[in-house]
Amino acid sequence: MNTLYKKYIPFKPVKLAQRKWPGNVTTQAPIWCSVDLRDGNQALVEPMNLEEKLTFFSALVIMGFKEIEIGFPAASQVEFDFTRALIERGLIPPDVTVQVLTQARDHLIRRTYEALEGCDRAIVHLYTNISAFFRQVVYRTDLEGVIHMAEKGARLMVELAKARPDGGAGIRFEFSPEAFSGSDPDHSVALCQRMLDAFEATPEKKLILNLPATVETASPNCFADQVEYFIDHLQGRDRAIISVHTHNDRGTGVADAEMAMLAGAQRVEGTLFGNGERTGNCDLVTVALNLYTQGVDPQLDFTHLSHMRALYERLTKMRVPERQPYVGDLVFTAFSGSHQDAIKKGFDYRREHDMPMWQMPYLIIDPQDLGRSYEPIIRINSQSGKGGAAYMLQSHFGYNLPKAMHADFGAAVQREADRLGKELTADQLLRLFVGEYCQSDSPYRLLSHDITERGAAGHSVVRFTGVIAYRHREYPLCGEGNGPIDAFFSAMQEAHIDGFTFRGYHEHAIGGGSDAKAVAYIELEYKGRNVFGVGIERNVSIASIKGVLSAINRALNLEEAQHGA
Numbered sequence: 001m002n003t004l005y006k007k008y009i010p011f012k013p014v015k016l017a018q019r020k021w022p023g024n025v026t027t028q029a030p031i032w033c034s035v036d037l038r039d040g041n042q043a044l045v046e047p048m049n050l051e052e053k054l055t056f057f058s059a060l061v062i063m064g065f066k067e068i069e070i071g072f073p074a075a076s077q078v079e080f081d082f083t084r085a086l087i088e089r090g091l092i093p094p095d096v097t098v099q100v101l102t103q104a105r106d107h108l109i110r111r112t113y114e115a116l117e118g119c120d121r122a123i124v125h126l127y128t129n130i131s132a133f134f135r136q137v138v139y140r141t142d143l144e145g146v147i148h149m150a151e152k153g154a155r156l157m158v159e160l161a162k163a164r165p166d167g168g169a170g171i172r173f174e175f176s177p178e179a180f181s182g183s184d185p186d187h188s189v190a191l192c193q194r195m196l197d198a199f200e201a202t203p204e205k206k207l208i209l210n211l212p213a214t215v216e217t218a219s220p221n222c223f224a225d226q227v228e229y230f231i232d233h234l235q236g237r238d239r240a241i242i243s244v245h246t247h248n249d250r251g252t253g254v255a256d257a258e259m260a261m262l263a264g265a266q267r268v269e270g271t272l273f274g275n276g277e278r279t280g281n282c283d284l285v286t287v288a289l290n291l292y293t294q295g296v297d298p299q300l301d302f303t304h305l306s307h308m309r310a311l312y313e314r315l316t317k318m319r320v321p322e323r324q325p326y327v328g329d330l331v332f333t334a335f336s337g338s339h340q341d342a343i344k345k346g347f348d349y350r351r352e353h354d355m356p357m358w359q360m361p362y363l364i365i366d367p368q369d370l371g372r373s374y375e376p377i378i379r380i381n382s383q384s385g386k387g388g389a390a391y392m393l394q395s396h397f398g399y400n401l402p403k404a405m406h407a408d409f410g411a412a413v414q415r416e417a418d419r420l421g422k423e424l425t426a427d428q429l430l431r432l433f434v435g436e437y438c439q440s441d442s443p444y445r446l447l448s449h450d451i452t453e454r455g456a457a458g459h460s461v462v463r464f465t466g467v468i469a470y471r472h473r474e475y476p477l478c479g480e481g482n483g484p485i486d487a488f489f490s491a492m493q494e495a496h497i498d499g500f501t502f503r504g505y506h507e508h509a510i511g512g513g514s515d516a517k518a519v520a521y522i523e524l525e526y527k528g529r530n531v532f533g534v535g536i537e538r539n540v541s542i543a544s545i546k547g548v549l550s551a552i553n554r555a556l557n558l559e560e561a562q563h564g565a
Contacts, residue, residue: 011218014185014225021224021263029291029299031241031267032284033067034060037082038101039281040271041071044316052315053082054091059311060272061096064300067123069099069269073115074108083115092119099123099174104153113160116171123172123208124161126153130188131179147191150175154198173199174208176245181213185226189233192240201239209240210269213256216249224259231264243267246282248274253282258290272312273320273327286325293364302326305370332367332377335423337410340378340388347374347391380424381417389413389429396426398510399433402521405532412436437534439553440546444497445469449477451484451541462487464545468495484541485522488548500552501525507540522547526555 037056041047048056053070060068070086071079083100086092098119102112104126116122128150130143141149154175161168175195177188192209201207211230213223223246231242244265246256257268270282285305288298309320309327322330334340342361350360358366367374375395378388390406393399401409416432417424424432440446449466464487466477479491489502504523509516518540522533533551537543 011222013218013222014229016225016229019225019228021228021259022221024262026258026261026291026294027296029288029297030261030265031067031243032065032288032300033069033099033243033267033269034065034271034284035069035245035269035281036060036271036275038069038071039269039277040275040316043275043277043280044318046317047078048315050078050082050085054085054089055311056315057086057091059308061093062301063308066095067097067099069101069123069125072101074102074111080111080115083119087116087119092121094120097121097123097172099125101125101127102153104128104149106153106156109153109156110160113157113164119170120166121170121172123174124157125174125176125208125210126150126157127176127178127210128153128191129179130177130191131183132187143187143190147194150191151194151198154195158198158200172205172208173201174210174243175199176210176212178212179214180211180230181223181226182215182217185229186233189230192230193235196236196239201236203238206239206241208243208267209234210243210245210267211260211265213244213246213253216247216252216256219250220252220255220259223256224263227260227265228263241266243269244282245269247276247278248280248282249278251279253280254286254290257282257287272308273318273324275312275316275318283325285327289326289365289370292369302370306372326365326370329376332363332372333379334362334377334388335379335381335383337384337388340384340391343377344387344391380413380429381422384410384413384417392426392429393433397430399519400506400508402504402506402523404504404523404530405521408530408532409433409436433534437532437554438536438546438550439533439557440535440549442553443470443556444549444553446545446549447474449542449545451487464488464491466491468492485544485548488545492548492552497552499526500555503530505544505547507544510536518543520544520547522551524548524551524555526552527559529555531555531558 037053057068071082073080073083086098092098100112100116100122102108112124128146130146157173161171177191180188196207199207211227227244231237234240242265244257244260246253253274268282268287270284272285274280274283288300289302291298305327313319320327322328325331334343339362346360378391380389380392387406389410390401393401412432413424447467447469449464452463453460455461461480462483463480464484468475468477475495477491477495479487479494481487481490485505501524503525507518507520510519511517517536517538520535520543524531531551531554533547533554535543535546535550537546
């Protein structure tokens, strides 16, 4: 028996007697801060170069981000040059604040301020790891030693800000107790309490206190408890903006952020599509669009999300998975027959009713709001049902199959998908439909026809005469009825092509103007089995006659194939 699991230390939750966050509801978007150009960029196999980062920055601005962490300028020349390029080229809009990161080391802090010379507005972000294990292994000091180190860095940052031409008016501060999620919450409170004073925070110029789930070590409800505990025990709460920065080690980075917002977080740091170290950061697109589906304005523009995804993949050389929420290729696609049927009925219902609010089976968001089309929603493979193929023919080509025909065509589609072993495209479906139902040439083929009508209105008789070919021999046809279909059907029976009972007829037009054609769907019964045929012609009477002939031919061909088998 495997006992390796015993080497792991269970997480000890915060004791929160009367937690409030489970009953809260998020009714407004948080302050968003994109860290794609720092946290996301440093996680790439091939980090972006300067021009690529400039392109990405511009895209983030267009999406509506007002706070963007652009890098760690003291860490490398590329990071420093990127910061300078944004400032010197005047690429930072007046309503956007850039953010830079630094450790609590004097020379790194001074280099960071050098990079910001000439920048009107910036957030300088200081971080220090608070976890006991990190203090023991890396810092080799106690909690007071870490606090002293952070205070020293904070005071230097304030001093350098005041030395700027604007006296520090354009500089805001952020502090992160790194590894907050894996640390004693009382230690985090003690450290951040001292940082409020070290950064000279006031209610008018608040300090951003950013609480990172640097490594996810527990379920998201535990993180929410930690955030609520921190807020409840922090004195001078009015001098702080509470921010969170969640990672995705357990696959719940989005849930961490959402529950932290319920617990009082006002600001969320993350990346587009969750890019970041290890298993990634909080996916800001998912969090924001989750709010959107609840009727909350996310304050970000996602109308060109597919374009942003393509740009992201080109610049980062990362790939967005097909099932990534909201943006993956297949997130709005149904292969399952039951899903397809429900979605088709949902679209039909919306066409028939005036529905101002979005309600649709299986689709919590309107794909068109994200710049996506409805065309790829239903796609066909061997798992698809009867309604999906019919929907594809209708949405792509205008063929509106009668309900009774859906199961028959669905079975034909499944056979073809099984034979090919892959998804069927819309064009393949059309070829299958025409080949399966438009069989007006064999074994019977109409060579000539004439339709005449006599009698008074409402009491007219239609006469059909023509010639039909059967296995290279020609036979005359003649029959009368109350319409062209009835007359042709009678003529076929007169020629001893019998055993067929007429069961149903539907027709509609496809195309428009001079290119318009009639489509006639015919349902016959033959030896206890219903069989369908389709005729397509400019003249509706001829389309109907071809539909009858196709149904007869199809019945006989199926019978011959079964006997041959």
